Amino acid sequence: MHLDFVVIEAVKPGAVAFSSPQRFVKSTRAGLISRDYRGLRSPDVAPDPPTPARADCTVLTILNTTCILNLDFTNLDFPNLDFTNLDFPNLDFPNLNFLNLDFRNLDFLNLDFPNLASQCQYKALGISWNLRATLVTPQPVLLLMFLAPLLICCSAEEKPVDCSDILQHYLHSSSGVYTIYPFHRQLGVSVYCDMETDGGGWTIIQRRMDGSVNFYRPWDQYVEGFGDANGEYWFGLEFMHKITARGRNELLVEMEDFDGNKASARYSSFSVGPECDQYKLTVSGFTDGGAGDSLTEHNNMKFTTFDNDQDTWPNNCAKSFLGGFWYTACHSTNPNGIYRWGADGTIYAIGVSWSSWKGNAYSLKSISFKIRLAK
Numbered sequence: 001m002h003l004d005f006v007v008i009e010a011v012k013p014g015a016v017a018f019s020s021p022q023r024f025v026k027s028t029r030a031g032l033i034s035r036d037y038r039g040l041r042s043p044d045v046a047p048d049p050p051t052p053a054r055a056d057c058t059v060l061t062i063l064n065t066t067c068i069l070n071l072d073f074t075n076l077d078f079p080n081l082d083f084t085n086l087d088f089p090n091l092d093f094p095n096l097n098f099l100n101l102d103f104r105n106l107d108f109l110n111l112d113f114p115n116l117a118s119q120c121q122y123k124a125l126g127i128s129w130n131l132r133a134t135l136v137t138p139q140p141v142l143l144l145m146f147l148a149p150l151l152i153c154c155s156a157e158e159k160p161v162d163c164s165d166i167l168q169h170y171l172h173s174s175s176g177v178y179t180i181y182p183f184h185r186q187l188g189v190s191v192y193c194d195m196e197t198d199g200g201g202w203t204i205i206q207r208r209m210d211g212s213v214n215f216y217r218p219w220d221q222y223v224e225g226f227g228d229a230n231g232e233y234w235f236g237l238e239f240m241h242k243i244t245a246r247g248r249n250e251l252l253v254e255m256e257d258f259d260g261n262k263a264s265a266r267y268s269s270f271s272v273g274p275e276c277d278q279y280k281l282t283v284s285g286f287t288d289g290g291a292g293d294s295l296t297e298h299n300n301m302k303f304t305t306f307d308n309d310q311d312t313w314p315n316n317c318a319k320s321f322l323g324g325f326w327y328t329a330c331h332s333t334n335p336n337g338i339y340r341w342g343a344d345g346t347i348y349a350i351g352v353s354w355s356s357w358k359g360n361a362y363s364l365k366s367i368s369f370k371i372r373l374a375k
Helices: 140-151 163-169 219-224 237-244 317-321
Strands: 004-009 018-023 116-123 126-133 176-180 189-194 202-208 249-256 262-272 281-289 366-373
Touching (some): 163 176, 163 202
Antiparallel strands (some): 004 018, 116 126, 176 189, 202 366, 249 262, 249 366, 262 281
């Protein structure tokens, strides 16, 4: 796919020049969360500006895996542009969502957009752009066409990204399995929502309870997620990253032993990094609920599975302790280990453990990791 569009000339602050239309390159994985365009000005645009050398130009890239949020266009001034005779005869931008844009003191002049069309399509975990444009008015329209891709955030409709979104719109929701759409994923994903604990809105990202699901799995399955939202499951590293990237999340870890004793540990900040950083864990702000702190030791660790070793031990912790986790060398908690029945005297530390509560030799009856946007 391509978009015939304008190349922005590399110029000093206070001026913007345009060259002839060029072909845009489409990015496969990219992120752009904020830009600051305050104080940008445009000179008079000549009727037929010379085409600068290719080396002097910067090609704008259309992004396909993120929405562009929190742009600031304060005090933009384009004296030769005016919205007076704006014409959008065949414009089609379905389901647009504009977030936190600031267009104070913005002037546009004599823009004409005949035969402009845009189609927005989706792929799992990202946005795929298919844009075509035919420009009739040559120069002024190029400026708005430069801004347009940065301003458009596609959304099929208002869909919940996590369980806190569901609770926000439906205050009396009960705990259970819901469908959420992490960052506008076209096909939703099932997740268990805790709508009762401490005000509710918790998205459960990991749960062990009966040993019905095998957690000794390869890297790609830990990335995508596995199990059953009604029972034991792992939500998926990519989904965890998408949800925690949109704001500060808190984490609540709840557990129970085989005698019916319960305990918890809470963290005020929890996030999972992107795939390019091997889904690195960032966690802090521990508050004790009787379980003690067995997770802070794993802070800043990349995720390890038996086929992707990212721990700091000479051997592979996932192979040795039969799970997948943000292992160090190796663990003070092993929530994805082999499901055992308490301190059964078998191989040490391979079970579902939280060492600061019951030690590494004891395998818990249940444990769950749940997150929500911090209040």
